[in-house]
Amino acid sequence: MTHLTTLYRQKIDAGELTPDPAQEAVLPHFDRIAEGLMAPPVKRGFFRKTEYEPVQGLYLWGGVGRGKSMLMDLFAGSLDGIPSRRVHFHAFMQEIHAKLHEARQQGAEDALAPAAAEVAESVRLLAFDEMQIIDITDAMIVGRLFEALFSAGVTVITTSNRVPDDLYKNGLNRQLFLPFIDLIKDHMAVHEMVSPTDYRQHRLTGAQVYFAPVDAEARAQIRAIWADLSGGPAQPLTLKVKGRDVTLPAFRNGVARASFYDLCGKMLGPGDYLAIAEAVKVLVLEDIPRLSRNNFNEARRFVTLIDALYEARVRLICSAAAQPEMLYVEGEGTFEFERTASRLREMQDKDWGAAAP
Template identity: 30%
Template structure:
């Protein structure tokens, strides 16, 4: 804590020497930024968003001044949760981009864990670590190095192993006095929904409540219907524009490779000669096609096989469009299969990479009574931004 105090003193001295704006001016600038950004995206802030903006502006003003955060209960973090499409990620992104703070980091939850696992692998050699430290300790230290603000989108946890790692990360964030801003579709009480493992995660839920101000963002409007914060791409001087997630499609093709709707969707079914075996991680992953333009997978290989979010993140930069064929009825998809599909949709949506799903029957995106019901709502909201070929309604 003495080191943190010295860091704040240095920040205060730097602010004074550089003549940076006062806390009040920084707060006003952040408030104005949110209003302008919302207007540019075609909507007005609702009541819940306005309260979140007020909290974020107060936190941002305190962070840049190096003073104690002005959050309720003197907490150092903010946990924004609510239904899909209420602008939580937009709020976090705008806050991060507008804040003039060099020691800041922002990750999607999947990428955060990819970084943690990669750093842990790099620290496996005990001889390369300080005495008394583990590979996990080193991974967390590397991740949080030179960080005073950490923003994490789509905060959730299902796997008990990830839950243990997350608990250690949150404890270290608190110990270092780092400000954490997280967005989630879950209230803290619904993290780790498995009845078998939820009780093990309850101390971490208590830590979230004691160190973060929890705010609900649950206004009546689903802003994704307005493309809030995701304005349509404009053509450039060459007449083209970057492809976006919403340029993908849901394709109903009950006749498989011979279905005329495949061509209607602008696709050509892969030939046997195009099949490849990829190794994004420790396990091989069959691909029907993998080029710079397109990565094409069968659903069973990609979602029902032993793949992980880290595999999708590794493959992400190599293809401009993902296609998944052989998508079965939702009732025939295992819980793990649906979770993997959810991870893929989240990752591609966050990176704005087009996704096309080819189904023999329409994919049911209705509500579910399963423990993953909130995930279903979020994924359904994202998939409904896709175009459709041969899908009625």
Template identity: 30%
Template sequence: MTSDPVAPAEALRRHFDRELAARGFRADPAQQRAIAQLADWLGAQLAPKRRWRRPAAGVYLWGGVGRGKSFVMDCLFAAAPVANKRRVHVHGFLQELQQRLNAYSGQPEPLARVATDLAGEARLLCFDEFHVHDIGDAILLGRLLECLLREGVALVFTSNFAPARLCPNPLYHVRFRPFIALLQRHCQLLELDAGEDYRQRTRHDWGRFIQAPAERADSLLCRALQIVAGEGGELELNRRSFALRGRSGQGIWLDFSALFEVPSSTADYLWLCEHLACVAVSNVPPLHRLSLDVQQRVINFIDVAYDSGVVLLLASESSLEQVCADIGTSDFSRTRSRLQQLSSSVENCVAC
């Protein structure tokens, strides 16, 4: 690491300006403030330890969907002159964490051991799209963060939620408050306040949304996947069996009910998106008709699919606006923004 605190700060500012210029954008005032404060924090983090006042151990950057939080984090990550650094998404990281804990099964303080391993691998750890709803995940992540802070790992978070709104379920929220206090005590809190959703100005062609009668949609999905209708079978995954409508070399087709109206998990979605190039889901209903559990599974799936690079094909007799209407789940604004980036032009769909 460099010993000049100005160098990384200036490198971050310059990198941010170059990346914005390459996209033809100009930073709005909230983004300018965020990048300036992140640059100052990074410079202080990398300064010699003889400073009389230590900088915050981490930064928690939060705000509405499409405000450029991930873009700002990407700039920080790229510009930080740190050899050992990692950028993770919460869903994949939770799966990794469980695997690491299993390796220390039966040994004392397995979570502390995992934290020591992580600290040895990354002095800067960036969590993109940080959010927790399951109380088991919330408690596990909270205790891990305590251990990572003790190990001296610099932590950066982006989230749609202010720390106080993490783990929002009132049944569980009180149990997560100690870890919210930990974030508030050790992290510099930066808000990218309300402004333009930049996702709506950028082209991110990650799939298609097909609005058509069921028979017509099925025909279009068969053509996109280059399969014959009815050649599906079963997919055995994590001790569950999923009924398939169709299957090709690198793609599968499921009905919405077969994927989401069963107790599927984020681990299932991670496997699908890591091992397949294309996932098609037909008969998508208006989501407000469904239980909160099903809505949350859809949110988790879209998070995983969007970040994985998989091609997503969704088919519904309803419009996308009708599918997304009247959803009260707090996470759904992010999901809606990502679904709105799906192209509606199925005729140009690239076969999987």
């Protein structure tokens, strides 16, 4: 295994990365974890089996585009021979809910115990991207789940845009969630990545982000932007919103890709769009059609989606049948759509999303 500090220096020497003090400051945490995971197991007592010493994990938080996911990906890729898994936090929780359902179907009294045991038996390190809690069903089980994982010796690394104390902020029955925050602080070093540079925003600065009409050139531009921002193979992301599934077809490193129909052609509402805006930092939205009385419901959902993205300062990249002012030109709601068109224009600005509101 090569320490992350060495890999980081190699990429700088190769011109693949630019030196960043904020990124360099967190490298010792990754090196410490690597050394702990490489340490041989110890035998506790004459008759006891050998066990690995627990290794303190890492909760890495800070603004978007600072390189948190990039560093975690480099680290996860360096773990030769150590059972590990890198997964988006929402996707992992969806898997846990599926395991819970299966255990209940089999009559387990405590469905969480076998689910946690199955995970603990398969990995020594879990690397989560974008830890955030927006659903009460997740909030009510993460405490016991992570307690079981830590007790089994699993090391956890996670990135987040929030300090631990702000997880599930203002959530329903939040007092029941607070022990999980204490658990994080007990088992993970909390490190804030403070950098003035937003690398994701930098890649978009000055770039075209609204493409009309939807033609071969627009599709090629969208594909190129997606490949650059996602940085690798994507997977669907399913969000639980009030017991329902809201699925983004492609998601990686905080960047989501979906069609207009995926998000506005289905029976979604304000709560769904707020959850999407909470979960993603960049949305690539394709094939926005002309809107009118013939697709009024879809148009109304589109207005709600844009409002949610705007308020959350989500970067929007899209392809559409026409420029914003010409998307909705007749039918009920034309006047109200003027605000949406104005917001679509504003969201094309090179500095949009560079800072929190």
